[in-house]
Amino acid sequence: MSLTFIDFFAGIGGFRRGMELVGHKCVGFCEFDKFAVASYTAMHLLTEEQRKHIAEIEAPLKKNGAVNFNKRQKEILKEEYKNGEWYADDIRRVDATSMPRADVWCFGFPCQDISITGKQKGFKGNRSSLFFAVTRLLRAVEEKNRPEYLFIENVKNLLSVNRGYDFARLLVELDEVGYDAEWEVLNSKDFGVPQNRERVFIVGHLRGRSTREVFPLRETGGVYNQTREEL
Numbered sequence: 001m002s003l004t005f006i007d008f009f010a011g012i013g014g015f016r017r018g019m020e021l022v023g024h025k026c027v028g029f030c031e032f033d034k035f036a037v038a039s040y041t042a043m044h045l046l047t048e049e050q051r052k053h054i055a056e057i058e059a060p061l062k063k064n065g066a067v068n069f070n071k072r073q074k075e076i077l078k079e080e081y082k083n084g085e086w087y088a089d090d091i092r093r094v095d096a097t098s099m100p101r102a103d104v105w106c107f108g109f110p111c112q113d114i115s116i117t118g119k120q121k122g123f124k125g126n127r128s129s130l131f132f133a134v135t136r137l138l139r140a141v142e143e144k145n146r147p148e149y150l151f152i153e154n155v156k157n158l159l160s161v162n163r164g165y166d167f168a169r170l171l172v173e174l175d176e177v178g179y180d181a182e183w184e185v186l187n188s189k190d191f192g193v194p195q196n197r198e199r200v201f202i203v204g205h206l207r208g209r210s211t212r213e214v215f216p217l218r219e220t221g222g223v224y225n226q227t228r229e230e231l
Contacts, residue, residue, distance in 0.1 A: 008107035028086030096140035108153040150204030179204035184215040
């Protein structure tokens with residue numbers, strides 16, 4: 001079954017790439033950093049004609065010998081290169097009525113205040129607390145138009161930062177906006193990627209409309225069997 005999705009905190013499109021590889025369709029994205037938006041647009045949105053046009057824009061050398069891509073970046077940030085796809089730069093200012101309807105909202109909200117390499121302010125931090133900007137939008141959307149699924153990702157320490165209080169707060173927040181949550185810590189090394197990186201993935205199910213469980217994923221011979229079929 002093909003689903004539509006919105007890509008929040010989009011970065012350069014990791015969530016989008018994974019969702020599209022399994023046949024789902026992106027209907028919009030939100031990202032604040034202009035350099036990430038330029039990369040995202042270049043990789044996911046351009047037509048072949050647009051790609052050729054931008055490649056032909058002058059890219060002179062700087063005094064230090066590096067290539068100056070400023071003109072190309074300025075060009076690619078124009079609205080026309082979104083090709084009609086919904087876009088917002090600051091999730092804190094999004095008007096829920098402007099958003100397209102989607103089956104799934106994907107978001108890996110900022111981890112700087114949660115990661116063990118940071119100060120671990122958790123939801124007291126300005127960046128990781130942007131999780132609540134998403135739930136604010138959910139509250140502003142009529143229940144019949146809310147996404148059936150929330151697909152959330154963050155660092156493993158989300159489970160234990162502030163002695164687990166913040167994760168409990170996250171679950172309560174999802175519950176209050178009508179979502180039942182399940183979660184699992186997954187390691188990229190188990191999916192054919194040459195790195196050891198653990199992340200917690202959370203799936204929110206809109207109560208009364210989405211009930212099929214996703215986790216736990218079963219493991220067979222060191223590689224996760226995502227279909228749960230016997231190999």
